[in-house]
Amino acid sequence: MKFLILIVAALALNSCNTCIGIGRDTKQGYEWTKSKFQGSGGTTVDPSGAPVY
Known part of the structure; x- marks a missing residue:
């Protein structure tokens, strides 16, 4: 169950x-x-060149 919560949290925070x-x-x-x-x-x-929002 803890593993499932960890995966859901990782996917929720996986925005660019x-x-x-x-x-x-x-x-x-x-x-x-x-x-x-x-x-x-x-x-x-x-110097990463990543966009700043």
Whole structure:
């Protein structure tokens, strides 16, 4: 039953915008953490070319 709920939730969240958003958030979190460890401040530009809505 838990597996079925997990599959339904995954299918419900499987829209293009959701996947792009999760990917961008994960990448931005990685870049922020990396910049904090390396001591460099600054923002990065998202070069993925994905549409922004």
